Amino acid sequence: MKADEVLIAHHDVLRGLLRDLAGTTDAQTDLRERLRDDFLREIEIHAQIEDELFYPAVVDVSPLLSVAHAEHRQIDDQVATVMRTPVDHPDFLAEVRMLESTVRHHTMEEEQRMFPQSRALGDARLEELGDRLRERQRELAASGGMRLIIRLKRAILRLTRA
Ligand SMILES: [Fe+2]
C-alpha cells in the first residue's frame, strides 16, 4: 500500500470512531469511555506516524506542513478538552462534535491537497514509505510504551480537570 492509502485507511478509522462517539446517548457512559479511549489511542498513533515519517518525507513537495502541524496542535487541545470532560456532562457531545469537525477538516485537507502533492515522490517511494508507516503503526499499537504514554496522559488530564 502507498503511504497516502495507509493514511486514508487510518483517517477512516478516526472519523468512524468520532462518528460513533457523536452518535451515543448520555446513558451510554461505558460505550463513550471505550470509544473515547480508542480514539485517543488511534489519534496518538496517527499523529506520531505522520510527524515522524510522513511529514518529513513530503517536506520538499508540500507547502502545507506548517498548517498541518498547527492543526495537529489544535486537535491535541480539543482532544485534551474531550478527555477532561466527564462523558455524562451536558457539554460532552458538543465538544466531541467540535473535535470531529476539526479532524474532518484536517484529514480532508490532507487527502485533497497534501496527498496529491506527495505523489511527486513517485510510486516506489510512496510504496516504501507506506510499508514503513504500517510497520510503525503496528509497532506503536503493540507497544507497552504507547499504552504507558496514554495512561499517563489520561492521568494528567484527570488531575488538571477544571
Ligand atoms: Fe495530519
Ligand SMILES: [Fe+2]
Ligand atoms: Fe492524517
